[in-house]
Amino acid sequence: MxxxxxxxxxxxxxxxxxxxxxxxxxxxxxxxxxxxxxxxxxxxxxxxxxxxxxxxxxxxxxxxxxxxxxxxxxxxxxxxxxxxxxxxxxxxxxxxxxxxxxxxxxxxxxxxxxxxxxxxxxxxxxxxxxxxxxxxxxxxxxxxxxxxxxxxFTDVRLDLTHVGVLRALLENCPAAKKDEAKLYAALRAKDVPDLQALTADYAPLVRDALLALPNLYGDIDVLKKAREVLPDLPGIARALAELAALAASAIGRAQVAIDLADLRGYQYESGAMFALYVPGLPNAVxxxxxxxxxxxxxxxxxxxxxxxxxxxxxxxxxxxxERKHSIRAPWGNAPELKEKIAELRKSGEVVIQSMPGHSHELDEFECDRALVLDEHGSNWILKNLG
Missing domain, CATH: 3.30.930.10 (Bira Bifunctional Protein; Domain 2)
Structure with a gap:
């Protein structure tokens, strides 16, 4: 190798x-x-x-x-x-x-x-x-x-979710609490058949809510639908209220979407979560x-x-x-030349001294000016290269 x-x-x-x-x-x-x-x-x-x-x-x-x-x-x-x-x-x-x-x-x-x-x-x-x-x-x-x-990036999509919804449901169902890791994986994959199998023996209220989560995604109106189909638990009400407030604060700056099953990082996070997407990349940036x-x-x-x-x-x-505009200067140790180069660099200009015997081909810099002696050979001046 x-x-x-x-x-x-x-x-x-x-x-x-x-x-x-x-x-x-x-x-x-x-x-x-x-x-x-x-x-x-x-x-x-x-x-x-x-x-x-x-x-x-x-x-x-x-x-x-x-x-x-x-x-x-x-x-x-x-x-x-x-x-x-x-x-x-x-x-x-x-x-x-x-x-x-x-x-x-x-x-x-x-x-x-x-x-x-x-x-x-x-x-x-x-x-x-x-x-x-x-x-x-x-x-x-x-x-x-x-x-x-x-x-x-101005064309941005903001995806919001909240771990409080799932955790409120688990708190009200010991059987579901035991399957927490499996439920998390199934919800993240939106695997409804797996969810149906996992929740078969759960309390009907919790089972119906868990099966509804994969379909609770879309624009801000999803929050209204969630209030209708999810149980009226304090943790769920608080989570939906927080999502509504965060969505409102982003209006005008991003396209807002809600996905209550997108629980990436569920084990790590404790409240509202968000992801930002931009054109050209399928994953969140x-x-x-x-x-x-x-x-x-x-x-x-x-x-x-x-x-x-x-x-x-x-x-x-x-x-x-874009290539950075710069100044080409000859190599030399003359005090006047070094003083002029130092003055230009101090003002923020890029000055590149050409090594003897080498061409001026550069990838990142475009030398559109050159430091040359004036016609009297006494002062260093800038000359546009066109």
């Missing part, structure tokens, strides 16, 4: 793509800061038990594991940064007030999440801790939509929601809500970045 080959679903990022990704990262992090989110940088690896605390079985399966040669303990390479940031809030910062944190960095997956997905996503996201009210969910949802707008219970595992229960996205996947949807 040639020693330059990379593992499957792992790839280098070349200049034009890297530039798009980095510009997106800077735009989003700067915007997070405008909302009051502080940047944190969790480590790439940590002890496995800490990394998987509060996470579901899916996270465990996605985690690369290795033995620490210093301690002999198992380490994990992070597959997601959300639990790490929750640990920072609960264990290190330990603030009593509302805390807003953001992050950006590579994560690693043992298997790709989709057919053409990378196993090394560049994850960026924002989390809010300390406020249990719907205002926090609304701000996180707004920030996620603003992040896509910064990337140039952003996923977020409430996950209040994660901080408990680190010794401090804190309300929490947030979102994340993969910058590499998002950048693939964008057009190739």
């Amino acid at each position: 040639p020693n330059w080959l990379l593992p499957e679903n792992i790839a280098d990022v070349l200049p034009s793509e890297a530039r798009k990704i980095e510009e997106l990262r800077r735009l989003m992090l700067d915007n997070f800061r405008l909302y009051g989110y502080e940047l944190v940088m969790p480590p790439l690896l940590e002890y496995l038990e800490s990394l998987l605390t509060g996470a579901g079985e899916d996270t465990d399966l996605r985690t690369f594991k290795l033995v620490d040669q210093l301690s002999g303990r198992m380490l994990g390479l992070r597959p997601d940064m959300t639990t790490q940031v929750a640990r920072i809030d609960a264990h290190l910062l330990n603030r009593a007030s509302v805390t807003r944190l953001c992050y950006a960095g590579s994560v690693l997956h043992t298997r790709p999440s989709g057919l053409h997905a990378t196993r090394e996503p560049l994850q960026i996201g924002a989390e809010m801790y300390g406020h249990a009210g719907l205002e926090a969910d609304a701000e996180i949802q707004e920030l996620a939509l603003a992040s896509l707008a910064l990337a140039g 952003v996923r977020g929601g409430r996950y209040d219970h994660v901080g408990e595992a680190f010794g401090r229960a804190r309300p929490a809500t947030g979102f994340s996205l993969d910058l590499r996947e998002l950048a693939r949807l964008l057009p190739t970045a």
Whole structure:
């Protein structure tokens, strides 16, 4: 095997793509800061038990594991940064007030999440801790939509769901509670025959509600239908009210859809969940929601809500970045030349000094001007190359 080959679903990022990704990262992090989110940088690896605390079985399966040669303990390479940031809030910062944190960095997956997905996503996201009210969910949802707008996506679909609906039903049926994992899988796949078999011995009220969930998807009117066909339980009423409020806050910024069976991340989340879709990609580009219970595992229960996205996947949807206008300068050590180049770079111009004996072919930069001596040979001036 040639020693330059990379593992499957792992790839280098070349200049034009890297530039798009980095510009997106800077735009989003700067915007997070405008909302009051502080940047944190969790480590790439940590002890496995800490990394998987509060996470579901899916996270465990996605985690690369290795033995620490210093301690002999198992380490994990992070597959997601959300639990790490929750640990920072609960264990290190330990603030009593509302805390807003953001992050950006590579994560690693043992298997790709989709057919053409990378196993090394560049994850960026924002989390809010300390406020249990719907205002926090609304701000996180707004920030996620603003992040896509910064990337140039205005045709966005917002899908909303709520784990409170299923959990309210399970609380009222011990038999269903025992089948929680199977019910979750069947609902996520919208597998009605499997649901019918699973719910055959349940109380009629719970059985009918569970069988109705796969068909409760569509526009905002689905919430009205859900109130008609689902039992009048406090947990369900609260969940539907929260979904209505979040849908209303997104009107005008996204096309809103409701899907009460889309419970991706059910084991991890604790309230309203959302996903954002854009043209050109079948999978969600952003996923977020409430996950209040994660901080408990680190010794401090804190309300929490947030979102994340993969910058590499998002950048693939964008057009190739335009070549950066730049200035070509000759190689030389003359003080006047070096002073002029330094002055131009300080003002934000890209100045590329040509190496002796090489052509001026460049992929990412377009030299539309050149630094040349004037007709008297005494001053360096800019000349348009046309």
